[in-house]
Amino acid sequence: MHGKFLSLLTLLLVLSVSTSAQKKARSFNIVPLGVKGGIDESNLSAYMVGAAGSNNYLCMDAGTLHYGIEKAVSKHTFNVPAETVLRQYIKGYFISHAHLDHVSGLIINSPEDSTKSIYGLASCLETIKTHYFTWDSWANFADEGEKPALKKYSYKPMEPGKPVSVEGTGLNVQVFPLSHSNLTGAAYLVKNNDAYLLYLGDTGPDEVEKSTKLRELWQAVAPLITKGQLKAVMIEVSYPNEQPDKSLFGHLTPKWLMKEMQVLQSFTGEGKLKGFNLVITHIKPPQKNINKLKQQLKQQNTLGLNLIFPQQGKRLQF
Known part of the structure; x- marks a missing residue:
């Protein structure tokens, strides 16, 4: 009995050390405020990204803010x-492109x-x-543009190859251009010490976009x-495979993602x-398409990727 007790105690200690090591290895917290593309204005692309153990976050895109925080x-x-999360926890916005489903929360909450x-x-x-x-459209809450400029927000243009540090977060961010139909979108590589997280805004596959931007990013x-x-990649898949290439409008399907x-x-x-x-982002409703898309991703996942489907308001840790 004494030997069994020691064995059990040893096992518990090993599990405790293992769990502690896993927690210690975590580098990023992600809080999805909005995970979909399309018509659901209460759940559009926005992801708070922070260093593990910190309440200081960047917000990657800002389609939905208030509802997602609630x-x-x-x-x-x-x-x-x-209001504390909005005003104190979010330290800056990194917008991939200016389509409404990626900025409407920022505008409305300003x-x-x-x-x-x-x-x-x-x-x-x-x-x-x-x-x-x-x-004419809202009010100028920024530091440039139409007068009077209310100067609540300051614009910080980024250039590929020139990382920026965000004060108070301990995070460093580098931008990569993406091809999103008629627009140049952006991917953001977030660095916390020696760990990284990659967030992509909307993007089409290189072959359809006649581009090499994704290839350059992967390289x-x-x-x-x-x-x-690199702890995780967050990437959009908007449509199931049935969507014709001519109607992708700068988005991915399961086939093209793989x-x-x-x-x-x-x-x-x-x-x-x-x-x-x-992490799969920006899936467009209706629900039958969402279900089909998830099934197709799982069926075509021959590389053994760990596919993660984020839920609005539920924390992810990497």
Whole structure:
């Protein structure tokens, strides 16, 4: 009996050490405020990204803010009022492109928000400046554009190859251009110490877009995967495979995503993507299409990727 007790105690200690090591290894917290594309205005692309153990976050896109924060509070992801999360926890916005489903939450919540910066490619910020934060369409809460400028937000144009640090977060962010039909979108590579997270805004496959932007991105991040430093990729898949290529409008299907993952594997080496975290974003309603898309992804996942379907308000940790 004494030997059995010692064995049980040893097992519990091993499990405790293992669990502690896993927790210690976590580098990022992600809180999805909106996970869909399409017509559901209460659940559009927006993801809070922070260093593990911190309440200081970046917001990757801002399609839905207030409803998503309320959802996170209701799920006890946050134990503070929603206005605290909006005003104090979010330290800056990284907008992939200026389509409404990626910026509407930012615009609508601006009167209640606190002073912070909006980051993005110059073309994206120019659209926000000239189409949204104007006195005809809303009010100019930014530091440039139509007068009077209320100066709550400051525009921070980003350039590929020039990482930026966001004060108070400990995070460093680098931008990569993407091809999204007629627009140049953006992907953001977030760095926390020696760990990385990659967030992609809307993008079409290189073959359809007649582009090499995804290939260049995969080539850039492949060494981080082989070293175990890239913890996850967040990437859109908008339509099931039945969507014709001519009607993709700069989006991915399960078939095209897996073709792009094959390109990524050509840079990482065979087998390196097995178990790798792939967070699927921007799935468009209706629900029957969402169900079909998820089934197709699972069926075509020959690389053994760890497919993750985020839920609004529920924390992810990597």
